[in-house]
Amino acid sequence: xxxxxxxMAAGIGSRFGGGVKQLTPVGPNGEIIIDxxxxxxxxxxxxxxxxxxxxxxxxDFREVIGDRIEKICDVEYVFQSLDDLPEGFEKPADRTKPxxxxxxxxxxxxxxxxxxxxxxxxxxxxxxxxxxxxxxxVNCGNTKYQYCMAGFILDNTLSDNGTVTRGVCQVDxxxxxxxxxxxxxxxxxxxxxxxxxxGSEIPEGTHVSMNMWGVTPEFLDVLxxxxxxxxxxxxxxxxxxxxxxxxxxxxxxxxxxxxxKVLETQDKWFGVTYQEDKETVMRAFKNLTEAGIYPQxxxx
Numbered sequence: 001x002x003x004x005x006x007x008m009a010a011g012i013g014s015r016f017g018g019g020v021k022q023l024t025p026v027g028p029n030g031e032i033i034i035d036x037x038x039x040x041x042x043x044x045x046x047x048x049x050x051x052x053x054x055x056x057x058x059x060d061f062r063e064v065i066g067d068r069i070e071k072i073c074d075v076e077y078v079f080q081s082l083d084d085l086p087e088g089f090e091k092p093a094d095r096t097k098p099x100x101x102x103x104x105x106x107x108x109x110x111x112x113x114x115x116x117x118x119x120x121x122x123x124x125x126x127x128x129x130x131x132x133x134x135x136x137x138v139n140c141g142n143t144k145y146q147y148c149m150a151g152f153i154l155d156n157t158l159s160d161n162g163t164v165t166r167g168v169c170q171v172d173x174x175x176x177x178x179x180x181x182x183x184x185x186x187x188x189x190x191x192x193x194x195x196x197x198x199g200s201e202i203p204e205g206t207h208v209s210m211n212m213w214g215v216t217p218e219f220l221d222v223l224x225x226x227x228x229x230x231x232x233x234x235x236x237x238x239x240x241x242x243x244x245x246x247x248x249x250x251x252x253x254x255x256x257x258x259x260x261k262v263l264e265t266q267d268k269w270f271g272v273t274y275q276e277d278k279e280t281v282m283r284a285f286k287n288l289t290e291a292g293i294y295p296q297x298x299x300x
Contacts, residue, residue: 002048003138005119006108006112008052008121009034009052010080010104026285027298034121035065037124046134048075048076049075054080097242100245101211101242101245109224115214116214118211118215119212120212123212125212125267126265127293128266129152133212137214148214148260149260149262150212151171151262152208153265154186157268157269158187161273161277162273166186167183168180168202168207176260176262180246182246184196184197186202211246
């Protein structure tokens with residue numbers, strides 16, 4: 001069965017080293033985080049890559065990674081734009097922020113027609129998650145509304161340089177997602193206890209979403225229909241409202257419209273959330289390469 005990896009790389013992130021955040025070299029041979037995700041995805045069995053980017057970074061994106069990846073697998077591009085709205089809607093004059101991950105993935109309608117996984121461009125997920133999501137899609141990819149997500153252990157997703165926001169998951173005994181709660185200000189305190197911005201302790205072993213979802217093609221129709229409904233309910237003057245995957249899937253769960261299998265992964269997440277994270281990430285990839293987890297030069 002064909003399976004596609006969709007990589008969301010259109011977000012306007014902070015700038016590091018004079019370049020776009022998602023294109024910052026972090027590997028020992030100049031690799032960027034996306035390189036490792038694609039390597040792991042292809043190794044797991046995915047056979048097509050779709051990049052969601054902005055038109056203004058297309059040239060840099062192709063030069064840094066796209067042209068290389070096109071030599072080893074099927075690659076397509078879709079473009080997220082503030083003006084890409086359903087008929088009858090217009091972009092607010094003051095809006096500068098993208099409409100969110102839901103609108104980003106919606107851009108894949110007409111391009112992706114097979115089961116697919118969605119990831120962020122600037123997150124490192126590890127090998128285990130790609131294998132588990134791919135295998136789930138192969139086994140359940142012909143069944144509509146049976147989705148999955150990589151369930152990371154919260155302790156494995158913290159930053160040493162500040163607080164993080166995570167989709168904290170409520171999971172039943174059969175490893176099915178019951179609810180997902182976007183939770184801000186998560187960090188480990190001086191006693192080693194993980195707490196949120198309200199000072200509430202988050203239990204050890206809690207699963208969180210890092211926006212790695214496995215879905216089937218009808219989800220694109222759901223996003224298309226839901227985006228119009230979302231826009232219709234945005235209050236006038238609200239120029240920051242976002243159409244987000246965790247909220248969309250959470251609403252579907254609450255309405256009994258979908259099931260989501262939580263596929264636990266023990267791998268440690270890392271990414272460049274803060275400027276100071278870059279050095280930590282570079283050291284991590286150097287260690288992974290020296291340990292033989294990755295070859296010197298991923299695509300040589």
